[in-house]
Amino acid sequence: MSEDRDNRLVELLRADAPPERDPVFRLKVLERREQRQFQRRLLTMLAGMLVILVGMGFAISLGNGALAPTGALIVGAALVSGYLAFRGQVRRILGRFSL
Amino acid sequence: MEGDDESLLAAIRDGSDSAFNTLIDRHQQAVRTFLRGLTANPSDADDLAQETFLAAWTQAKSFRGQGSVRSWLFSIAWRKAKGSQRRWFRAARRDTAYHESLPGEGAPEAPAEDRIAMRQALLSLPLDQRAAVTLVLGSGYTHEEAAKMLAIPLGTIKSHVLRGREKLRPILGDRS
Numbered sequence: 001m002s003e004d005r006d007n008r009l010v011e012l013l014r015a016d017a018p019p020e021r022d023p024v025f026r027l028k029v030l031e032r033r034e035q036r037q038f039q040r041r042l043l044t045m046l047a048g049m050l051v052i053l054v055g056m057g058f059a060i061s062l063g064n065g066a067l068a069p070t071g072a073l074i075v076g077a078a079l080v081s082g083y084l085a086f087r088g089q090v091r092r093i094l095g096r097f098s099l
Numbered sequence: 100m101e102g103d104d105e106s107l108l109a110a111i112r113d114g115s116d117s118a119f120n121t122l123i124d125r126h127q128q129a130v131r132t133f134l135r136g137l138t139a140n141p142s143d144a145d146d147l148a149q150e151t152f153l154a155a156w157t158q159a160k161s162f163r164g165q166g167s168v169r170s171w172l173f174s175i176a177w178r179k180a181k182g183s184q185r186r187w188f189r190a191a192r193r194d195t196a197y198h199e200s201l202p203g204e205g206a207p208e209a210p211a212e213d214r215i216a217m218r219q220a221l222l223s224l225p226l227d228q229r230a231a232v233t234l235v236l237g238s239g240y241t242h243e244e245a246a247k248m249l250a251i252p253l254g255t256i257k258s259h260v261l262r263g264r265e266k267l268r269p270i271l272g273d274r275s
Contacts, residue, residue: 005268005271006236006264009236009264009267009268010236010237010239012213012217013136013217013221013232013233013237014132014237015213015217016132016135016218017128017131017132017135018127018128018131018132018135018145019128020128022128025123025127025131025145025149026120026123026124026127028149029123029149029152030120032149032153033153033156036153
C-alpha cells in the first residue's frame with residue numbers, strides 16, 4: 001500500500017515532464033544566446049564610439065577648431081576600425097539588399 | 100555530434116555549436132523537469148532552463164569534473180531558481196491556476212485534478228524541500244547526489260525528503 005502510494009507520488013511528480021526531444025526549446029536557447037551576443041557587441045561598439053567622440057571633442061577644443069582635420073581623421077579611423085571589426089555582419093546586412 | 104558529456108563540454112569550451120546543441124538535447128528534459136518541480140508554472144521553469152544552458156555555455160570552463168555534467172547543470176539551475184524565487188512568488192499568485200490547468204506533455208495518463216493537487220502541494224513546501232523532493236523522488240537521484248547538487252548537508256536532504264513525502268502523501272487520498 002505504502003509502495004503503491006510512493007509509486008503514484010513519483011508518477012505525479014513526473015507528470016509535468018517536457019518531451020524527451022524538443023527542438024523548439026533548443027532553438028529558443030540558441031536565439032537567446034544570439035540576442036545576448038548581439039547586445040554585448042552593440043554595447044561594446046557604443047562604448048567605443050562614446051570614447052572616440054569624447055576624445056575627438058577634446059582634441060578639437062584644444063586648438064579652437066584648428067584641429068578639426070584631426071577630428072575628421074579620428075572619425076575616419078573609427079569608421080575603418082568599426083568596419084574591420086564588424087565586416088562580417090556589415091556584409092551580411094548588405095547582402096540582404098543585393099539583387 | 101555524439102560523445103560523452105565531458106567531451107561535449109570540452110568542445111563547447113572551444114566554441115562548438117553542435118556540441119552545445121547536443122548538450123541541450125541530451126539534458127533539457129531533466130533540467131526542465133527539475134525546474135518545473137520548483138516553479139509555479141512551466142513557462143517560468145523553461146525560462147530558467149534556457150538561462151541555465153546559457154550559463155553552461157559561458158561557464159563551461161568552470162566545470163571541474165567532480166560530478167556528472169547533469170549534476171553540474173542541476174547546480175546551475177538550482178542557483179538560478181533560488182535567485183528568481185522572489186519573482187515567482189509574485190507571479191505564482193497571479194497565474195498558477197491558469198497554468199496548472201494546462202495539460203502536461205510528459206504523462207497524459209495522470210488525471211488533471213491529481214496533477215493540480217500535486218502542484219499545489221509541492222508549491223506549499225519550502226523551496227529547499229521542494230528541490231530535494233523533486234530530485235530524489237521525482238528524478239530518482241540519491242540523497243548524496245541531491246546534497247551535492249543543492250549544496251545542502253546530507254542530513255538536511257534526508258529530512259527534507261521525509262517531510263516532503265509526508266506532506267505530499269495526503270493529496271493522493273483514496274485514489275492510489
